Amino acid sequence: MTEPLRHPRLLLSGAAGCALLASSAVSVMVAVGPERALISHLVEGTVVALAWVALVVVCVFRQRRAGVPLGMAAAWSVSAASGGWALLGWPFAIAGAWVSVTTWAIGVGVSYTLGVLEAARWSTPRVLSVLATASALTMAFAFATLPTITVEQGDARPNPLALPLSPSLSAIGIAATAAVSFAAIATLVLGATSPARRRSTWPVVTAAILGLAGIAAGAVANQWAPLVQSLTVPLLPLAIAVTVWGSMSPGIRTANAKLDGAADPASALTATLTEIRHDLGLAGLAIEIADDVVVRVGETGEHRIPLVHLGRIEGHLIAPPLDEDAAIEVKRVGPSIAAVLASARLIEEVRRSRAELAVAREEERRRVRRDLHDEVGPLLSAVVVQSDVASLALERDPERSRRSIAGVRAAAGGAVVALRRIVRDLHPVAVDALGLVGALEELAARLSGTTSVRVSVTPLPPLPAAVEVALYRIAAEATGNAVRHAAPATVHIDLSVKRAVITLTVSDDGTGFEPDRVTPGVGLESVRQRAAELNGTLSIHSDGAGTDVRADIPLESGGDAA
Template sequence: MTPVQSRVAAVLTATASIATLTATASVATLIATASVAMVCVNVWVTARLPQPSYTPLPFSPEDVAGVAFPILGALLVFQRPRLVIGWLLCLGGLCSALNSLTINLALLDAGHRLLPQEAVWTVAGVSWKLAILFLVVLLPLLYPDGRPPSPRWRALVWVSVAVLCADVLLMDLMPLAGQRYTSSGPHPLRFSLDMLTNAIMILAFASLAVRFRRAGREERRQILWTLIALATVIVPWVIGNPVWWLTSFTIPLVPVAITFSVLRHRLYGIDTLITRTLVGAGLVGVIGGVYVAVGTASSLFLSDVDRIGGLVAALCAGVFFHPMRRLLQRGADRLLYGGRGDPVALAAGLGRRLQRIAPEAGLSAALDVLRDGLAVTGAGVRFQGGWPEEVTVGTLEEVTRDIRLVWHGEPVGRLLIGPPGARRLPAAHNERVIAALTPYVADAAHAVRLVGALRRSRERIVTTREEERRRLRRDLHDGLGQSLSGMAMAINAARISLRTSPETAERMLAELRSGMDSVTGDIRHLVYGLRPPALDDLGLAGAVAEMAGPGVTVEVRGELPGLPAATEVAAYRIAQEALTNARRHAGAATVRVSLERGEDDLSVRVRDDGIGLPSGRRSGVGLASMRERAAELGGTCVITTPPEGGTVVEAILPVNLNVEI
């Protein structure tokens, strides 16, 4: 098949699909219109008959059923054309309207004999039996998914059809002119058929109980909606006179409950139906118009080659199909949502907006786009662990949706969505908007957490540095400074006593020598606090091996000499903290330390076979200090638990530092 033929086939297929949907909607509309028209005529006929004793209303419950069931059934057909429930409502309501109209026509014509009474009563009886079949037998059996609870229940459908046919045949053999269609006569066959019909109806409703017992939570809610509505009809019907006429007000609740239950959230998404109807009708009109116009032009100018003219017309219609569909879709969305109906466009616009603003402002921008796209009063993010503070756009006095935000498997927080604001129609595209924008919100929330963590880390680094300087100043002034001053005074005293009392001078010098050892220890303590001496004596690999001790495997890859001092200290301290945690908390039998130098970074990995990290853990001082030491140099430190167990601490530290002090 050539590309041109493929394009033509696609156009014809799309046109046929649109035509089928249009025809289906037209049939449902025709049934609803005919039923409503018969009810209107029946109200006019009823006004010319004596007022019935069972109702003070100018219409009967059958008239109400003839209006409510077909209209809501047509709505179901529009939304779910392949679901048989909508067609059952339409046909059942039509039969109910026909039954009521034919009975009243027969009663009105009883004294005039202008109508064939036997035929009218037969139509009334058949329509009543069909209404029972559609609404009382098939509807409970097939509700809510259009299939019986199990294949064994299909036999009940065929039995009910057979009983209906037998009853209709009996009506033809035993005409009941002038009698009520309910056939209260004593004929045993008629009585048996009536009893069998009642048994079938009871079994049909029993199928709902069977389905309810096997159904899940969502389907149980669907069945409960309908059962509650049926109770409002059954209770007055069981009581009978004088409250039977109240069913005229409760009968519409049954098709409303069925429609609500079947469509669920789609019932509020009627705007989807409107947009698709507008787009479909526009496409049919435009493509049909183009085809007719091109076909007419070809018949005038290419009358000798009409086959080529038809192909040209189809190609021109195909060329217009996709652009017109997009144009009509945008127009329908703008009509309903004010230009906010396309989740893909919202996501693309948000992506471009996030590229132009600072990371800390990205979350507010994402929430603002989400709030406008959903037309809600407000949206916000509540972060994991309560930090940072909650970010809110708009007014979020009430939360109607609470969605978990995850960034690459890591929980970030909760997305909070407020109630809908003022809009022309409730949005059926809400779920699509949420699905399209939630990843952007999660990314922006993670960026806010990163920026906040980096800011806090820098603040802690500056604070720690100043605290360390103050400690050094205090230790040098109060400790080492005072010791050196005392030693200087002791030297002067020893010099004075050297001539007059050599024994005293010798004792003072011996005490001075002991004091010098103490000062040397203080100096070593200060130096070790600044930088472990083992790094200068043994290098990074040797210092880590000495610190790890026996039983810990230390692997080295690459050349470690020549590393920046800050990188060496950070690697040493991270390994030290990881080994301490493995010994104290992990209960590990084996620990492995790996040092690997790459071209631009140094990898420090400490792995153990211990109990791993507990679920729901909160980072302590040790884990936070490892991350801060890595972040201080512009590196990263990740602590994970692999599937095989244990804990892995992996830090990536840069080796090309350009630090300004």
């Protein structure tokens, strides 16, 4: 991707200074009249200077390089301001005319060489840039040392810096600048290998050719030169400004349209990458999520571009090295791709959550069925058997009958206890009867024996029923696991609220285990799902010194209650 523009304020300050110089030339035009200003090329210099200033502003706002445009704006604005000084006939008018013609030569020479190459925001031959600078400086030096300096039409004065070879040197400079200009234009045309490049190239190529034609026509038909050049020379910076400001390319608009509301994210992403690849002329593109390539079109490179949606990196776009134009276009479509990836991720998370809930619900049903079959079933069977024995022995052996009836009572009592436990496991009645804190204390008392279970609770705000039940379930599962499997001396249940998040921690000093190597049971997965349903998290840390189970659940009502 493109790097952030350096020193944008400095660039804008430079553009403002150039605009002030050009404004001084406008004042001169008002003072001397439009006809005189046009004939003396003051109108041309002022309009071109303002066009380059506009390009600098556009480049800054579009985060594009603006060094060469600012240099052009400076050359043309200095040419216009100093030309206006000479036109007014103020002291040192000849010096003003000399500065004006020299900076005009620099402006023309660099505009149609380096300025044209500036429109090619992909790699261009470095030797061409060197030749462009050399030819422009040669032409400027030749113009600065011509035998005479023209203050305005019909007022040519001797140049104190004249050199004998300057006429020949100026011809060489003009020819070299023209050759490099057409080489730069050819570079643009040959580099326009994709639809996106062609859209940004042809306006600049057309404007450059028209500008060069205007300058050449001015040399042939001198009476029309000021008007023709005033109309054609400003076209180059304006054309570059239009392409820099630009609008989203048709290919990118089509890609965004395919992504918006896509029913099938996979096919939409494939179609989008195909569209972008064709529009930007790339070898290939791919989308990578968590080191896995999910969509690939063509042969990709190793350039990774983050795809960010709402501050979260959803994946990476894998592409070959991108030029500035391609990077800008990819940056425009990146958020839409990231949004589709986020939607696909959320859909998958919902699908997975539903599957996990279905599994947990079925496991809970199996557990209830097993408990009823293994605990309540035998007890009720014992009631039936003991009742039959009692009825048969009622007359022959009253004592045996009494023992059978006592067995019936014990079996029925056991069945009642088992049913109450099963019902309590299905819904913690203790939370409704005692509140969350009381239920945790009752849980601690029930599980204490060889293990000491302690409860520590800071003052709590009123909690939603779903949060209370989830916290109780998590505490019961974690504490029960610790007592049954870890042989701890002490288990601590801590409950606190801070910054609108309630935290439950169950810690023990038992044998511990390795969480990565142990497959979570149904109970642990169930409480983890309970925390997730409330937008909370469940974490487990265990080592040889014990185990810590921590649940963090956000509350809808904020504030600390510590």
